[in-house]
Amino acid sequence: MLEDFKEYLRSIGMAENTVKTYCRDIELFLSWCRDSFGEEPRLLYRANVLEYISYMRNVRRYHPRTINNHLSSLRSLNEHLTVAGRQTEMVVLDGDFMKIQIQYASPCTVEKKDVEAFRQRLLEGGNKRDYAIVTLYAYSGIRRSECVNLRLDHVDLVAKEIRIVGKGDKHRIVYINDKIVHAIREYLKVRHSDSPYLFVSRQSGKMNPSRINQIFNQYSDVITPKTLRHYFCSNALDAGYSIHEVANQAGHSNVQTTLIYSNPTAREMKEKANKL
Numbered sequence: 001m002l003e004d005f006k007e008y009l010r011s012i013g014m015a016e017n018t019v020k021t022y023c024r025d026i027e028l029f030l031s032w033c034r035d036s037f038g039e040e041p042r043l044l045y046r047a048n049v050l051e052y053i054s055y056m057r058n059v060r061r062y063h064p065r066t067i068n069n070h071l072s073s074l075r076s077l078n079e080h081l082t083v084a085g086r087q088t089e090m091v092v093l094d095g096d097f098m099k100i101q102i103q104y105a106s107p108c109t110v111e112k113k114d115v116e117a118f119r120q121r122l123l124e125g126g127n128k129r130d131y132a133i134v135t136l137y138a139y140s141g142i143r144r145s146e147c148v149n150l151r152l153d154h155v156d157l158v159a160k161e162i163r164i165v166g167k168g169d170k171h172r173i174v175y176i177n178d179k180i181v182h183a184i185r186e187y188l189k190v191r192h193s194d195s196p197y198l199f200v201s202r203q204s205g206k207m208n209p210s211r212i213n214q215i216f217n218q219y220s221d222v223i224t225p226k227t228l229r230h231y232f233c234s235n236a237l238d239a240g241y242s243i244h245e246v247a248n249q250a251g252h253s254n255v256q257t258t259l260i261y262s263n264p265t266a267r268e269m270k271e272k273a274n275k276l
Contacts, residue, residue, distance in 0.1 A: 001040070001077075002026060008080040025073035036199045044078050046091040052270035053096060057242055064098035064242060071096055098242070110227055112235065121219050129199060130215045132180075132187040137225055140174050141250035148207045150198045157181050168253040174249055 002023055009019045030040045032052060041048060056062045056070060074092045081087035115138050122131040133147060142150075146164050154163040160181060184198075184234050193204035201207050216224050229250060236246045 005080050022073040023109050024127040025070045026077055043087050044091050049091050068097050110231055117222050128187040128190055132183040136180050137228040139177050139180050144209050144212050148209050151196050152198050177194055
């Protein structure tokens with residue numbers, strides 16, 4: 001298979017270094033096949049491709065660009081097998097490729113030291129509710145509306161997860177780290193309200209979203225709920241999340257359709273959340 005593939009790549013004008021790279025990628029794929037089910041496949045199968053994507057993401061933890069490079073090699077092999085008449089369908093699809101967006105590579109205008117200094121000012125200010133809100137923003141990526149609508153029974157501090165009802169009444173699970181857990185627990189010690197909502201106003205009612213902005217404005221001229229959502233995205237990628245996992249945490253619906261083939265387990269997500 002590999003020798004024929006090399007000749008195909010040369011015949012379509014691929015540079016020799018590119019040929020070597022593509023063949024190396026295919027050799028890694030075939031090695032995975034032998035380790036997984038004992039032999040090399042004669043054709044490419046959709047099920048194998050999906051399992052290999054999951055392996056690259058969740059076991060090897062390749063960067064999305066690296067995964068895309070491997071998929072490009074597999075797609076070229078797929079095209080070769082089709083042109084040669086050995087295969088009739090494409091099993092490496094455009095939707096398999098990771099969407100790499102510039103704003104995810106460096107989406108924030110604040111650094112970790114700025115966020116931690118901001119949180120420290122809130123901590124020293126003594127308002128445990130406001131401190132919990134800002135900590136939740138910085139390390140979960142939720143929206144302002146999702147924050148004020150968060151109910152007590154949607155928060156599981158033992159499992160380290162919260163259930164979010166986002167735009168369009170879409171539900172998703174967001175995994176939280178120890179910083180969030182500790183901040184919320186401290187807030188609950190002084191929270192005296194029968195409201196079903198986690199964060200309540202001074203009158204024990206549901207918080208107004210505009211109050212969230214007031215909290216930020218009181219302590220910073222730079223950091224806002226929006227910049228903290230961006231900060232979460234950047235920080236989460238550094239901690240090992242893929243772009244798709246970040247999108248799920250933050251509720252970015254534009255990449256949700258790609259998650260159907262490659263959702264990590266809850267345990268893996270919680271472990272990643274604890275690194276934040």
